[in-house]
Amino acid sequence: PTAMKRRAALGIVLLALAAVAAGCAAAPRVRLPGQADVGLDELLARHPIAAEAPLLPVLLQKNETQSFHLVQIRTREMPHRHLEHDLAVTVLRGEGILHVEERSLPMQPGDVAVVQ
16 A cells, blocks of 8 residues: 555554553543543443453544544553554553564653554
8 A cells, every 4th residue: 555545544543551550640531533522431431351351452433544442451462563554552541662663662641652
């Protein structure tokens, strides 16, 4: 695919890591096109991750050019590539390390990484 098609198919991932520190600030709100705002705590309650599951990806919205996912990661996600689209990762809660090619990017709440 051309770079233009890849950019047009930008996938947005909302990454919420399962580790939650006590006494966190108010939970973030998730705002998707054409939908009412939803609190992160409400989204997590609607889509609970099983105790033994390493991760839980949930498709929140999709159209011709983009998709929005909530991905809860308890331990790790298997290495993989997105060949058809770019990817934006936003950490909403917890922390982790995003591995992109040869780079390891420490991520914490509020961090955003764009992978092309």
